[in-house]
Amino acid sequence: AQSVTQPDIHITVSEGASLELRCNYSYGATPYLFWYVQSPGQGLQLLLKYFSGDTLVQGIKGFEAEFKRSQSSFNLRKPSVHWSDAAEYFCAVGAPNNNDMRFGAGTRLTVKP
Amino acid sequence: DTGVSQNPRHKITKRGQNVTFRCDPISEHNRLYWYRQTLGQGPEFLTYFQNEAQLEKSRLLSDRFSAERPKGSFSTLEIQRTEQGDSAMYLCASSLGRGSYNEQFFGPGTRLTVL
Numbered sequence: 001a002q003s004v005t006q007p008d009i010h011i012t013v014s015e016g017a018s019l020e021l022r023c024n025y026s027y028g029a030t031p032y033l034f035w036y037v038q039s040p041g042q043g044l045q046l047l048l049k050y051f052s053g054d055t056l057v058q059g060i061k062g063f064e065a066e067f068k069r070s071q072s073s074f075n076l077r078k079p080s081v082h083w084s085d086a087a088e089y090f091c092a093v094g095a096p097n098n099n100d101m102r103f104g105a106g107t108r109l110t111v112k113p
Numbered sequence: 114d115t116g117v118s119q120n121p122r123h124k125i126t127k128r129g130q131n132v133t134f135r136c137d138p139i140s141e142h143n144r145l146y147w148y149r150q151t152l153g154q155g156p157e158f159l160t161y162f163q164n165e166a167q168l169e170k171s172r173l174l175s176d177r178f179s180a181e182r183p184k185g186s187f188s189t190l191e192i193q194r195t196e197q198g199d200s201a202m203y204l205c206a207s208s209l210g211r212g213s214y215n216e217q218f219f220g221p222g223t224r225l226t227v228l
Contacts, residue, residue, distance in 0.1 A: 032213060043218075043222065049214065090156070101213065103157070105155050
């Protein structure tokens with residue numbers, strides 16, 4: 001079965017600085033990869049997803065992620081962080097042969113003024 | 114707003130009691146998922162429905178848990194004889210289509226506290 005690891009539990013960045021959140025997955029073939037954001041009291045919202053094609057994926061709110069098969073990674077990036085980006089971010093991996101989407105433990109993002 | 118809704122938002126119960134949660138998905142969505150999320154962790158898959166059929170269940174779903182989606186619309190998740198370890202946020206999500214790559218839309222969750 002597939003699995004996902006988010007190595008960073010908590011990251012703090014200054015407003016306006018760039019951001020990269022790490023995600024590593026384990027799966028034998030090309031997985032389906034997702035990034036979700038969860039704000040306090042809100043449901044999870046999909047930022048972007050990858051399942052084939054161009055390995056650089058653009059999402060909502062100015063986020064992008066790059067699928068790197070050789071590194072089994074799908075890191076999330078944003079060139080300039082806004083205070084409203086403070087939230088919990090989850091990487092998730094799915095597979096074509098099952099419906100069991102596996103989430104990482106999440107990375108909590110704090111944005112300093 | 115026609116997003117996914119869950120009721121109740123919070124439930125406090127005593128150990129050994131039964132609880133039931135309801136999820137109303139986005140109306141045209143044929144797939145409905147249940148997840149459990151504990152503090153500091155990501156959501157863990159519990160089960161999913163394709164219309165009214167429950168097609169997959171996680172090992173996490175012990176025999177004290179049962180889920181239904183009687184007419185392929187709303188779903189209920191019941192926990193019998195609750196234990197303190199059942200305290201968690203229970204999330205519902207829905208999606209349109211047959212593939213697992215389709216976007217899942219999540220509800221706000223039901224937070225269960227078992228005393």
